[in-house]
Amino acid sequence: MAPKLELLPAVDVRDGQAVRLVHGESGSETSYGSPLEAALAWQSSGAEWLHLVDLDAAFGTGDNRALIRDVTDAMDIKVELSGGIRDDDTLAAALATGCTRVNLGTAALETPEWVAKVIAEHGDKIAVGLDVRGTTLRGRGWTRDGGDLYETLERLNAEGCARYVVTDIAKDGTLQGPNLELLRTVCAATDRPVVASGGVSSLDDLRAIAELVPLGVEGSIVGKALYAKAFTLEAALEAVSS
Numbered sequence: 001m002a003p004k005l006e007l008l009p010a011v012d013v014r015d016g017q018a019v020r021l022v023h024g025e026s027g028s029e030t031s032y033g034s035p036l037e038a039a040l041a042w043q044s045s046g047a048e049w050l051h052l053v054d055l056d057a058a059f060g061t062g063d064n065r066a067l068i069r070d071v072t073d074a075m076d077i078k079v080e081l082s083g084g085i086r087d088d089d090t091l092a093a094a095l096a097t098g099c100t101r102v103n104l105g106t107a108a109l110e111t112p113e114w115v116a117k118v119i120a121e122h123g124d125k126i127a128v129g130l131d132v133r134g135t136t137l138r139g140r141g142w143t144r145d146g147g148d149l150y151e152t153l154e155r156l157n158a159e160g161c162a163r164y165v166v167t168d169i170a171k172d173g174t175l176q177g178p179n180l181e182l183l184r185t186v187c188a189a190t191d192r193p194v195v196a197s198g199g200v201s202s203l204d205d206l207r208a209i210a211e212l213v214p215l216g217v218e219g220s221i222v223g224k225a226l227y228a229k230a231f232t233l234e235a236a237l238e239a240v241s242s
């Protein structure tokens with residue numbers, strides 16, 4: 001039996017609230033209330049992972065560090081933490097939450113030597129978020145170009161990066177379906193597991209991503225669709241369970 005697709009319900013935090021953005025654009029927020037309540041709800045619904053993002057840290061508009069800590073403390077499940085993890089201090093603070101792994105975005109584009117160092121030090125506790133428009137990577141809250149996806153992927157593969165979280169920014173927060181072709185081409189360019197992000201709108205979308213497990217897709221982040229109640233997390237977990 002093919003291994004199941006992992007699902008990572010998302011809690012993105014901006015100004016103390018759980019929010020969803022459209023295309024990751026600052027100012028496009030829809031608020032969904034308490035991040036802790038959202039995370040506890042996903043955990044109660046059977047999630048094995050939580051994808052937790054400090055959007056203020058990613059945008060450079062402050063941080064939600066204390067709240068992020070409260071959420072990670074309350075979780076019995078695995079937590080993938082991202083947003084603003086760009087140097088030794090922010091990485092130490094992120095890892096000190098007890099999260100299972102962190103995603104590095106901007107740092108992989110702007111400080112590749114540091115990223116190579118922390119990959120060597122921390123192994124699979126480090127994933128790199130490849131946030132792309134077309135095949136151009138974006139950093140600093142997805143506001144700045146950061147180089148070519150496939151050149152960066154080749155470099156990170158050589159440095160031993162354990163895992164990639166691939167977001168199609170054009171799809172993110174739109175409920176327009178995932179970019180399956182992007183996932184296929186990234187999987188063809190690496191032997192590391194890939195977590196899909198962006199665009200999931202239906203259980204059929206999740207089933208389509210699950211078809212890519214044999215190619216190297218390990219999981220899928222689910223955000224807007226859950227908050228918009230397009231389906232329940234229980235139904236999503238059932239849909240990808242075999």
Ligand SMILES: O=C(O)c1ccccc1N[C@@H]1O[C@H](COP(=O)(O)O)[C@@H](O)[C@H]1O
Nearest residue numbers: 024058082083084103104105106129141
């Ligand atoms: O998740 C989002 O919607 C998002 C939107 C805009 C910027 C970042 C976003 N999320 C995640 O944040 C990290 C990148 O943060 P940094 O560049 O390392 O500070 C990455 O995992 C994004 O997917």
